[in-house]
Amino acid sequence: xxxxxxxxxxxGFSASEMKVExxxxxxxxxxxxxxxxxxxxxxFSAGTExxxxxLALVLANGALFFAADLLRKLDFPAEIExxxxxxxxxxxxxxxxxxxLGGVPAEKIRGRRVLVIDDVLDTGxxxxxxxxxxxECGAAEVLSCVLLDxxxxxxxxxxxxxxxxxVGDVFVVGYGLDLGGAWRALPFIGAVSAE
Numbered sequence: 001x002x003x004x005x006x007x008x009x010x011x012g013f014s015a016s017e018m019k020v021e022x023x024x025x026x027x028x029x030x031x032x033x034x035x036x037x038x039x040x041x042x043x044f045s046a047g048t049e050x051x052x053x054x055l056a057l058v059l060a061n062g063a064l065f066f067a068a069d070l071l072r073k074l075d076f077p078a079e080i081e082x083x084x085x086x087x088x089x090x091x092x093x094x095x096x097x098x099x100x101l102g103g104v105p106a107e108k109i110r111g112r113r114v115l116v117i118d119d120v121l122d123t124g125x126x127x128x129x130x131x132x133x134x135x136e137c138g139a140a141e142v143l144s145c146v147l148l149d150x151x152x153x154x155x156x157x158x159x160x161x162x163x164x165x166x167v168g169d170v171f172v173v174g175y176g177l178d179l180g181g182a183w184r185a186l187p188f189i190g191a192v193s194a195e
Contacts, residue, residue: 020173020183020190024165029175029189032164033066037073039162040145044076044113051140053077054113057104057130060084062119065176065184066147066164070117078115081108085126103133110138115145119177120167122150124158131158148172148189165189 024032044054056078058067064082071080081104114134121127127144134142145162152169173179174186183192 018179018192018194020186020192022188022190023167023170023172024175024189026187029164030069033069034073036145036162036164037070037075040070040115040143041073041075043143043161044074044078044115052112053079054115055104055109055139056080056115056117057134058082059116059118059126059130062177063117063147066119067117070145079108083130085130104137106137109134111140114139114142116142118144118146118160120148120150120172121146121158121160121163122153124154124156127160128156128158147175 054076056067056071058064058080060082061084067080071078083104116127116130116134118127121144127146131142131144143161145164146160147164148167149160149163149165150167150169170191171179172189173183173192174189176184177189178184179192183190
């Protein structure tokens, strides 16, 4: 969940002094989300007869736009829970120890197939903690779907099962991702830099 912050932003520059360079257009995102929904649906449709509905764990807040679009396109029943995870403390970079703030009761997870939906997979620590916690609560299976993957920032062996787009080590905004509250509602995903 740590997405790094451009040097200009961490040096006190305001959003008005930054620019956003588009990386993925609204159309590219729409097409990719549809492809991901087909892939995830295929994975979750196998062997589900008589099983309880899948459980989608959406990591807030950055994944909310992505999750809403993805979940509406899935062709299997899923309950939805939003989970808040903090790994920043008061800073702008991950402290390496994600803390689950809004958890899901173990009885809701036990025996179910779980889909973790996140915005950005970078260090891998958040996904690793969520996956481990769900398995400790008795999940039958835990798969993950992320909008963006930053493999250059990985600090663990954690990998997503489904990836929207690989991206370099840039700070991204739009389509639910923000920088200090700015740019979350952009219909595209862009990289932030100082003007």
